[in-house]
Amino acid sequence: MIHDLAITNGLAILENGGKHIDIAVDNGVITQLGRQFNARKVIDATGLIVSPGMVDAHVHLTGIGGGLRDNFEGYQTGTSAGAKGGVTTLIEMPMNQLPATINGRTLLQKYNAGQNNLKVDVASLGGIVPGNLNGEIQEMNCQGVCGYFIATCGHRCMKADFTNSDDHTLLEAMKQVKKTGKVLTIHAENEAITQMLAERSEASGQLSMADFVASRPVFAEVEEIRRVLSMAKETGCRISITHVSSIEGVDEITKAKADGIDVTCEVCVHYLYFSKEEADRIGPLLKCAPPIREKRQQTGLWQRLRDGKIDYVASDHSTCPPRLKAVKNVFQAWGALPDSKITLISCLMRPFRNGK
Ligand SMILES: [Zn+2]
Incomplete structure (x- = not known):
């Protein structure tokens, strides 16, 4: 043949x-x-790895910059980076681009910007923020979003970008998303605790990576995950907790699955590849939220990934001009990493680096 x-x-x-x-x-x-x-x-393919195409379920591209981020990475570069790293489909988050994707109009703007500029398949999540619960979820559903995204906490470095939601918005969003049958992806960290700790740290001149990590403790992640899970149980909404950074967080989700809650969770490659000790040395380049945590967390996340307790690995790819990372006050540095190109290879190679 x-x-x-x-x-x-x-x-x-x-x-x-x-x-x-x-x-x-x-x-x-x-x-x-x-x-x-x-x-x-x-x-x-001598000397090369041949793998199934990866679906990167967590990518921020800035295909539309709104005048403020026009020199950020656009669709051409962002999707090329994914393709270079073995990604054949990526799911785009509704934040980082300006305007954020929170209704039918802004979703169409994004679709138009992507026309003839995509090197891989791209699906979009619809953003949910306080104030867009009046038909916007249904509108974006009709226009083909593959799911939704909501954040319980904000980024101090991205003011007025994508508003984080209060508990009522979260609960109402879950009720509405449930009717679409799609999944609500959630960034779960406690806003009041993380903001208060960050404000205190900045006010007292504690501006290092270690100070940033201390401002987003495991407790603030676990507390919010528990709350989100209780709302998912109440509403029956399918949810996914994005970038879980702690073993305690994963363990809460594992318990919830056993309790019948329809939840999955994601870990990002930087939590698997780096530890806090390395992040302290490297500095704001490795700033992300939730933060990269201690070695025991890194080891524990790998274990839970192997055990099938973590459902998928994604990149949380997000780029910015270098000047936004080259700051002394880490709280004001851009809070994300450009990972999509390296997610797959990092996952394949890190166990070798660790001698496993
Ligand atoms: Zn993200």
């Missing part, structure tokens, strides 16, 4: 691990694994 395509000599990522094996493809579908296929086209 002559196949359409053979990918030869690569290290193929299969269900049970990596194997040097050739792959035959016909009509766009893998039809055989083996050796020495006859094919009309051959791709020699």
